[in-house]
Amino acid sequence: MPELRKDPIVDRWVIISEERAHRPGDFPSPTQKQQVGFCPFCPGNESKTPEGILALPENIGLNDRGWTLRVIPNKYPALTIEGDRDRIGEGMFDKMGGFGAHEVIIEHPDHQLSLEETSEGTIAETLWAFQQRILDLKKDSRFRYILIFKNHGEAAGATLEHTHSQLIALPIIPEMVIEEIQGARRHWEYKERCIFCDMIAQERGNGSRVVMENQDFIALCPYAPRFPFETWILPKYHLARFENDTPDHYAQAATLLKEVLLRIRVALKIPPYNLVFHTSPLNGDYDSIYHWHIEVMPKLTKMAGFEQGTGFYINPTPPEVSADILRSVRIQP
Amino acid sequence: MPELRKDPIVDRWVIISEERAHRPGDFPSPTQKQQVGFCPFCPGNESKTPEGILALPENIGLNDRGWTLRVIPNKYPALTIEGDRDRIGEGMFDKMGGFGAHEVIIEHPDHQLSLEETSEGTIAETLWAFQQRILDLKKDSRFRYILIFKNHGEAAGATLEHTHSQLIALPIIPEMVIEEIQGARRHWEYKERCIFCDMIAQERGNGSRVVMENQDFIALCPYAPRFPFETWILPKYHLARFENDTPDHYAQAATLLKEVLLRIRVALKIPPYNLVFHTSPLNGDYDSIYHWHIEVMPKLTKMAGFEQGTGFYINPTPPEVSADILRSVRIQP
Numbered sequence: 001m002p003e004l005r006k007d008p009i010v011d012r013w014v015i016i017s018e019e020r021a022h023r024p025g026d027f028p029s030p031t032q033k034q035q036v037g038f039c040p041f042c043p044g045n046e047s048k049t050p051e052g053i054l055a056l057p058e059n060i061g062l063n064d065r066g067w068t069l070r071v072i073p074n075k076y077p078a079l080t081i082e083g084d085r086d087r088i089g090e091g092m093f094d095k096m097g098g099f100g101a102h103e104v105i106i107e108h109p110d111h112q113l114s115l116e117e118t119s120e121g122t123i124a125e126t127l128w129a130f131q132q133r134i135l136d137l138k139k140d141s142r143f144r145y146i147l148i149f150k151n152h153g154e155a156a157g158a159t160l161e162h163t164h165s166q167l168i169a170l171p172i173i174p175e176m177v178i179e180e181i182q183g184a185r186r187h188w189e190y191k192e193r194c195i196f197c198d199m200i201a202q203e204r205g206n207g208s209r210v211v212m213e214n215q216d217f218i219a220l221c222p223y224a225p226r227f228p229f230e231t232w233i234l235p236k237y238h239l240a241r242f243e244n245d246t247p248d249h250y251a252q253a254a255t256l257l258k259e260v261l262l263r264i265r266v267a268l269k270i271p272p273y274n275l276v277f278h279t280s281p282l283n284g285d286y287d288s289i290y291h292w293h294i295e296v297m298p299k300l301t302k303m304a305g306f307e308q309g310t311g312f313y314i315n316p317t318p319p320e321v322s323a324d325i326l327r328s329v330r331i332q333p
Numbered sequence: 334m335p336e337l338r339k340d341p342i343v344d345r346w347v348i349i350s351e352e353r354a355h356r357p358g359d360f361p362s363p364t365q366k367q368q369v370g371f372c373p374f375c376p377g378n379e380s381k382t383p384e385g386i387l388a389l390p391e392n393i394g395l396n397d398r399g400w401t402l403r404v405i406p407n408k409y410p411a412l413t414i415e416g417d418r419d420r421i422g423e424g425m426f427d428k429m430g431g432f433g434a435h436e437v438i439i440e441h442p443d444h445q446l447s448l449e450e451t452s453e454g455t456i457a458e459t460l461w462a463f464q465q466r467i468l469d470l471k472k473d474s475r476f477r478y479i480l481i482f483k484n485h486g487e488a489a490g491a492t493l494e495h496t497h498s499q500l501i502a503l504p505i506i507p508e509m510v511i512e513e514i515q516g517a518r519r520h521w522e523y524k525e526r527c528i529f530c531d532m533i534a535q536e537r538g539n540g541s542r543v544v545m546e547n548q549d550f551i552a553l554c555p556y557a558p559r560f561p562f563e564t565w566i567l568p569k570y571h572l573a574r575f576e577n578d579t580p581d582h583y584a585q586a587a588t589l590l591k592e593v594l595l596r597i598r599v600a601l602k603i604p605p606y607n608l609v610f611h612t613s614p615l616n617g618d619y620d621s622i623y624h625w626h627i628e629v630m631p632k633l634t635k636m637a638g639f640e641q642g643t644g645f646y647i648n649p650t651p652p653e654v655s656a657d658i659l660r661s662v663r664i665q666p
Binding site: 003005006007008009010011012013014015016017018024026027078090091092093147149157174175176179180182183184187195196198199202206222223224225226228267268269276300301307310311312313314315316317318319321325 | 338349359360423508515528609644646
């Protein structure tokens, strides 16, 4: 069974998930290609995946062919709902059972399309599906955080080519979120303002790092990005929780996300990328201090190991350069 | 000129270093191979690198052929000694000039050898060279931290094949070190004991995560590792500062480091890896709470982007399994 373990020095929780590959021969070699041929996410192969959780259009059976979007449990879950969540001490160490949920959102039936090649409607429906899954999972008060992300392309960690996102419901709050909350709370205590709202106001005034805007959303390259062409998409209004947002806002976010991903695709010649949705923890009052957003991280550099090991980043591309390139690139209509 | 910029939300400093590649076409494609043919680190090419800083054996000229170990400035430095270190506010953002130093330690003249294939004497001399460079650089009180690391293999971020380590002297303390110090201080305030010493005591009592020991050093797979086969090498005595250690201890650390790297090499079939030296910040009193050590991180999984973006790790290999495999693997005599 998977376990959550906490590093006693830096208080970082890690999932130890033996169900996935773990012996020396199980790791893919750097040159090993993704599995080709059979795709369990393609229409017609519904019986080859675990039982469906959600499907669109609304009146379709959860395991029927003909879906336009499909949510299923991950066949190789990092955490499972059967897992124990008792906290256990092992001397100075802390662990808990691998309680959680791990789902896959297949955003489109066409194996050939990347998310940015699907319609704005598909992307808006994907955001709606994320919302539905969060609203359903948060009924279980044992979950503390729901992490939604997308690995696109082998180098970004995707093991299946067919476009999909992942959702992991966690009994702990990931360190990244704790750090953001701590920083946002410091700012709130000092100024009684949301730090993300302040950042958006300053970026709009300056303009050099803004990629694009629509009525309610803004895409910008952050001031101190870890990665070249790292781009954040944020609502211009204040809202802590992604799942409390509206269909109209999801549609606007989808428009901007599609356009940003297309611009990155053209500017960087179809790079691998990761998307991470940042939203408030499920329990506790973070409504004043937190601000949901999407972080887009193209995977261009290979310094992963060192930077992963140190939390210290060297980024060769100033965000003003990234933003300028993304603003000026021409994408096909 | 490079700049250091601070993320206002999570207080993370990032180096923005335009001198290195930064435009879209400048990033290597995932399949692009390392440069082959001419190697600036090979004997005979001393004039093709910046002027040497240190060389062994001791009586050799800094730019002469015949060296067994050589330290040079990085030709493409992430930070430079000419950089400004004034802190400047840009509205709510903070930056400072890219003041620092970036050096390369070429551990051996033979282009074909990996560090673990060189002798224990070479590795001990390498540790001695690190010490000399830290002692020299710390005379400049503007430096706050000296980060020493090694990227081995393309997938781990190495751009040149010839074995080498890197040293970056920084005007700030990297986030990873701040987090370790905070955790170690909490433990000290509670127990008046070093958290690393406590961890070593518990691991020696348990044994399941210990890879090997010699008189004064221990190699172990930590309780909550981020990566499969992550292995730490620590002195069993308490010492905060790497640079305050002795030649005898460097020799013992070298023996263990060589053996651990050889075991990883055999068990995982010559994987890419990163080494990161963790030592106390240069200024301030961390002598009671901190404990220098080396972290070895084989690069086996590709989940870099997501995990880099979230600080949240899924590790498919329990450290007890890693340690067991590393203990039992046979390496050639």
